[in-house]
Amino acid sequence: EAQVTQNPRYLITVTGKKLTVTCSQNMNHEYMSWYRQDPGLGLRQIYYSMNVEVTDKGDVPEGYKVSRKEKRNFPLILESPSPNQTSLYFCASSLVGQGGGQPQHFGDGTRLSIL
């Protein structure tokens, strides 16, 4: 089954304690991306990656890191989490089209609470 898998699905942690949210896709997609979803603000792109070892900032990259060492994996790292990073996070992947803008497949989300 084609899917994007995120782990953990839920996490409660404290300010300053480094955490990693993993994302894996089994569709051989080149493009992967991380979003956060907040009430009234919708989905906002954090980082994206066009392929292995290629990453770029989205709209809200501050406080986050990513890496793309393998095509299937795209972990999101919070080096020193703060309460304003409490949110619902989604990982997504897609093929890379000639003009871009290919529709994405989303994981089921990771709900992070930072106290």
Next chain:
Amino acid sequence: QKEVEQDPGPLSVPEGAIVSLNCTYSNSAFQYFMWYRQYSRKGPELLMYTYSSGNKEDGRFTAQVDKSSKYISLFIRDSQPSDSATYLCAMSANTGNQFYFGTGTSLTVIP
């Protein structure tokens, strides 16, 4: 000004009604337009995908893009209770590696 504006609703309609959902945008470079459906506690799933202007129909769903007005719409015919969800519009430019989403419209279809 936000790149994409979407009325959050909530929208409540009786079963069988025609539903109209809309987004406006400000960036004339957007060429790719998508509608996603999101159920509670799940990730968004793609409903419709269109390139540039025009209409696209898939079953009970029709997507319309009017680039001259910077306005996109999703119509749902013969709405069903299973259509109750949040609907998100999304857009990308022609060199599109970044995506911009609306805030989502919450829809409830009452049996």
